[in-house]
Amino acid sequence: MEKAKISAIQLFALMFIFDLGTALIVSYGIPAGKDAWIAILLGMCGGILLFFIYYMLFRQYPNLPLTGYVRKIFGNYLGWVLGLLYCLFFLYTAARNIRDFGDLLVSSTLPETPLLAINLSLVLVICYVIYLGIEVVGRTAEVFIVILLLFGIGGNFFVLVSGDVDFHHVRPFIEHGWKPILTTAFPSVVSFPFGEMIVFTMLLPYLNRPQLAKKVWLFAVISSGLILSWTAALNLSVLGVDVMERSTFPTLATIGKVNLFDFIERLDAIVVFTLLMTVFFKSSIFLYGAVIGIVDLFKVKDHKQLILPIGIILIFLSMTIASSFSEHLEEGLGINIKYINVPFFIIFPLFMLISSIIRNYVKKKTD
Template sequence: MEERITNYQLVVMIILFEIGSTPLFALGSSAKQDSWLAMLAAAAAGFFLLLMFVSIQRRAPEQDIVRLLRICFGKVAGSVLGVSFAIYFAYESMRNVRDFGEISNLTLLNTTPKYITMFIILLLASYAIMMGVDTLFRVTETLLPIVAISYGLLIFLISIAHLIHFDNLLPTLEDGFKPVLRAAFPDMVSFPFGQTIIFFMVWHMLPEQKKVKKLSLTAYTIVSLFLILMNIINITVLGTTLAANSTLPFLQTVQLIEVGDIFERLDVLVTLLLFLGLFVKMTTFFWGAVYALAHIFPSLRKATWLVIVGSLIFITSFLEPNYSVHVWLGLKFSVKLYPLFQVIIPLLMFIVIRFRKIPAPKATSDI
């Protein structure tokens, strides 16, 4: 029997997934004080991308991305593309595993080898996946209040500590729209907004298919506004130069908090928030890769694919020699390839599926 999720679980997952590791980086820093405008432009583009994704899903509400690809491009080509998407999901998960290891090594666990923390987090993710979709989504339900209250507290303390200087946002559009658009496209669209492509693996599990569009777009709008706010906070507190050159800008922002002699040294809280975000995004991509491969190659059990994909993620996470190369590869190179999966193939699907007769859904086994 197909597993199902609730409306609230979908909203929570979209919010926590999109937050993910995004506060780790000074996105759009090439636009300087207009980086928040670049994020706004990217979020708007991502909104229309998500609208296209949902439109595709509504044509075949009971299908995941593997079946949708087969409907659009045929069984063979669709399966090949399905494997490609599974590899893409696994690669995204690998990047988050490496982020987790590096951040823990830089902050809380300086003397612990990063391969140990990376192995432990993969084990936890594997356990959540083995327990099924319901367990994974219940975890996010538990985490949302913690994340919301913690970020709210940090933003409040930053405000009352008089760290925000809105002069750092001026002059607006000093060099026109070109730097803003160059920063937004394709990099910031690809990360984080285009990553909603993973929800093709989720939407068919919602019992009330008519609410997919409303719930997804509402959750996306909420988290987009939050990410724009976080970008503004980093710029107004650190300034453009420091924010652009900081490894972890929001962490550096929070380290400046001093309210009386009570609220200070809250960087541990930020690190824990980043860990939660990384775990949700990493596990979701990991689960998406396993789920897709289990559909394409049903002769192998889910547990087998879990071991295969998990092992590949762990091994490949060490291919990059250091964290600087890892960040450069992710923010300067990989984001240029993501539009193939986030824009080009979905656009072809959108065109084809509008004219393709959709077969009636078949009963599927629980994956």
């Protein structure tokens, strides 16, 4: 690992932007219908429970990343394999986020631009920032979180004063009972984006004041969860549940309806810039987690020599994971959540924590 430190404010900025990610733009929580915003709040509560699992593991191994303490818990062989699987998973998830951004840009703003050109440009910038180090990524996040909040306040203001908002679209609450809400919240909303924060177990050893990790992580989860819930409620109140269910990017459709005095309109750029910022940081963190994990597992002396080769793999993955955006969404909301996210975010960490507690108990008894 590089010799660097990040502050609590930088970690919060990274976590906050990371959590918003693509969830701010795509159809998030929509299987719950009008109650999507409730499902997101419940998913946030599940994300807080997952945090305590990750945090307890961090407290036991404060100087090690995930790939380090998984070998301490499961032994060098099984732990090494599981650590490698996590690195590959981080790389795969980074590719999915880059594909999200590329497809949004192609469908909304740059229809004549090849997807490869967009993905290539984004990945090269990400590789450059990671090459400069995690401190630079943290400082950049400090600046961009302010811009992101200004975009959010501006976008919300224009939507609210546009006259398109009708909160009757959100009512009645819990119209179809709790079942669709609970099945949407668990595991879908819990794993995306709150479970994805497991990648920060690779970054927590860089925190200059480890005692603040708990407050920072909880505040980031709660604040981003509330914003995602509000965004879902606002999209529903503008578009209605029928249009939102059919919309690929409901936030883009919501802000596209703004037309004030036939002068302030076509505010789609706010959504595009927002997604650019959130995907940039989210993909950077996933790619950095994969690079640091591989460095730790293979005992590479300098992580910088791996950044470009892994970046090239990332570009290839982002182009080949799906033949179309509809297939990409179907894979992400179906196979990905059930068979990949649940084991990596819930089952493996829970098993690690239980094994670690048992090992420490046995060790104390024998001592």
